[in-house]
Amino acid sequence: MRFAMVRTAHLAVIDNQAVILDEKTNQYLGFNKTASFILKEIASGNSVDNIIAALLDMYDTELKALTRDVENLLGELCDMGIIRHVH
Secondary structure, three states: OOEEEEEEEEEEEEEEEEEEEOOOEEEEEEEOOHHHHHHHHOOOOOHEEEHHHHHHHHHOOHHHHHHHHHHHHHHHHHHOOOOEEEO
16 A cells, blocks of 8 residues: 655655645644654655554564554545545
């Protein structure tokens, strides 16, 4: 499964922290280190499975919990109109 940034969401990464300008709402959104990593990976075209695998290497956590957290974040970002599912 893959996601992509929508055209109206502009990603900038400063000191490993992602900031998105959402043209639709004229809002800046800031993200923590983990969410920033996920957004950078999405913008690079990486699959959710590859993102989860990379996060498992970075953090001492269980696959089930990590997968749930990533899926929740992706759902929230989709709901906000920041990313979209790519078929």
